[in-house]
Amino acid sequence: MKIQVNGENRQIGQGMTIAAVLxxxxxxxxxxxxxxxxxxxxxxxxxxPQLYGQQEVxxxxxxxxxxxxxxx
Amino acid sequence: xxxxxxxxxxxxxxxxxxxxxxxxxxxxxxxxxxxxxVMGQALQAAGSGFVTASVRRQTARQxxxxxxxxxxxxxxxESGSLLLPNTAGCHSAREAILMANVxxxxxxxxxxxxxxxxxxxxxxxxxxxxxxxxxxxxxQDFLVLPYCTEDLVLCQELLSIGCPAVMPWGAPIGTGRGLxxxxxxxxxxxxxxxxxxxxxxxxxxxxxxMQAMELGFDGVLLNTAVARAHDPVQMAAAxxxxxxxxRQAWRAGxxxxxxxxxxxxxxxxxxFWHQDGVSA
Numbered sequence: 001m002k003i004q005v006n007g008e009n010r011q012i013g014q015g016m017t018i019a020a021v022l023x024x025x026x027x028x029x030x031x032x033x034x035x036x037x038x039x040x041x042x043x044x045x046x047x048x049p050q051l052y053g054q055q056e057v058x059x060x061x062x063x064x065x066x067x068x069x070x071x072x
Numbered sequence: 073x074x075x076x077x078x079x080x081x082x083x084x085x086x087x088x089x090x091x092x093x094x095x096x097x098x099x100x101x102x103x104x105x106x107x108x109x110v111m112g113q114a115l116q117a118a119g120s121g122f123v124t125a126s127v128r129r130q131t132a133r134q135x136x137x138x139x140x141x142x143x144x145x146x147x148x149x150e151s152g153s154l155l156l157p158n159t160a161g162c163h164s165a166r167e168a169i170l171m172a173n174v175x176x177x178x179x180x181x182x183x184x185x186x187x188x189x190x191x192x193x194x195x196x197x198x199x200x201x202x203x204x205x206x207x208x209x210x211x212q213d214f215l216v217l218p219y220c221t222e223d224l225v226l227c228q229e230l231l232s233i234g235c236p237a238v239m240p241w242g243a244p245i246g247t248g249r250g251l252x253x254x255x256x257x258x259x260x261x262x263x264x265x266x267x268x269x270x271x272x273x274x275x276x277x278x279x280x281x282m283q284a285m286e287l288g289f290d291g292v293l294l295n296t297a298v299a300r301a302h303d304p305v306q307m308a309a310a311x312x313x314x315x316x317x318x319r320q321a322w323r324a325g326x327x328x329x330x331x332x333x334x335x336x337x338x339x340x341x342x343x344f345w346h347q348d349g350v351s352a
Contacts, residue, residue, distance in 0.1 A: 006129040026132035038135055039127070039178045046173055064129060066174055068141040070111075071126030071158050072101030072245070072273075072295035 001059035012057070018042065019052040021063060039066045085323065087121065087290055089268050090215050090236035095152050096121030097285070098315040099270065100308065101295025108143040110304050115147050117308035118298070121291065122156040123147065124185060127174050156217065158185040163198070165205035172209050184209060185239070185272075185293075186218040195245045195273075199226045203233070210234040219272050222256040224263055237268035239293060242284065246296045248276020251283055261288045278307075278314035285318025286326060 003010050005025060012021065018040060022028065027038060040047045041064040047055055057063065087094040099122040105111035115123060125144060148155055157175035162168040165188060172184045188205055190198025197220050206216045210233060218230050222240040230238050240260060243249035251257055252274065260269065271284040272293040281292045292315060301307035 006131070027135065037138070037141070037178065038130070039174045041170075041174065044170060046170075046177060065131075066127050066178065067130035067135045068138065068144075068178060069126050069128045069130070070102040070105075070140045070144070071124050071160050072103050 003057050003060065004062045006063070006065055015056055017053055018047060018055045018057060018063065021057060022052065022065070025065070027065065037067050040064065041066070085319070087268070089217075092154075094121040094154065094291075095119070097291035097319060098281070098312050099124070099156065099291060099293040100298060101293070102140065102144055103295055104299035105140075105304060108139040111140060111299075112143045112147055114298055114304045114308040115144075115153070116151070117305050118312050120151075120153050122154050122183075122293070124156045124158050124293070124295070125179070126158050126160050127171060127178055154183065155179055155181055156183050156185045157181065158219075159187045159205075162188050162205075163190075163201075164188065165201045165208065168201070168205040169208050169212075172205075172214060173212070176214070182213060182215045184214050184216055186216050197221055197241070199223065202226075203229055206230055206235055207233050217270070222253055222260050224256075224260055227260060227264060227267070227269070231264070231267055237270060237290070239270045239272035241273040242271045242280065242292075243274025243276075245273040247274055248297055249274055250276060250280035251287075257284075257287060257289075278310045281311055282314040282318035282321075285315055286321050288322050291315070 001012060001014060003012060005021065040052065042055065042057065043062050087097055096119045098118050098120060100115055100118050100120040101124045102111055105114065123144060147153065157179050159168040159171045162171055168186060168188045175184060176182065186202065186206055186209065188198045188201040190196050199221065202218055202220060206218050209216050216235045217237050217239055218235055219239050219241065220226055220230060227238045227240065240257065243252045268290045270291040270293055271289050275281050275292055275294040276297045284292050298304050298307045298311060
């Protein structure tokens, strides 16, 4: 199925959780620890980190992975 | 380490917003510095009360290699400065509310610099969307510091719905033109004497920051003027001194302007008084 991650198309398998998508995108360190300075939104709804491992993504979903940047 | 902030917000003249003591009247943005190290030194030289940051999409690599953010984070822990996330780039209340919530989760703070842009050319705030977003975010327990114009009625409304301060622009973001509508800003200060008001955006020179403080504004927030200076660290120090001087002048009470010249030196006792043309 097709989803978007930060506006870019991705082909992924059925039944993948947000955690699995994040892992595939490299947001986990080599030790398996998730980068703590990110916030994830699924279809413009913020997802609590404790739900990453439970929430499955569906065809057409839009996932945003956001972090801190400098600003004025 | 935070010596400058102690001078810009001394013990007998604290800046308090929403019951919280803000450790400086000069607030700095964190964008556009030549390196994270220079940014860190500039923040230190300024003794910044708040430092601003924002939220954007990031790849895993960008999250990992975020040197600027790591330095901001370290600065916040060491200095006592506060983080003020912004909603820069939002054009509607809906976008701004969503981004504010992302920022709250990311940075673990209730403070938000609320920006809703109404015109892409001038980056002028959208007053109606701003008010709508502010109302909703206050209901969600945010401490909303709105970036707004110097419109008196808009500022009154923002304060009346619960914004603990307002942040009228001096000039459009990044222009460095200083206080474009001096009379409007004076009126704002006169009509809202109790409100905490920070001049946000458009400040290009320390003299302009000093002018804002001399008018009685409570602080200034700027970014480009420091980050784009030839020497950002020196410029941050110059702004800190200007803000301190302007605040001191405001507290001391400026003299009233006069139309006519008035000699400073007494005339009484002037020798040779009107003797020209008098023959011996």
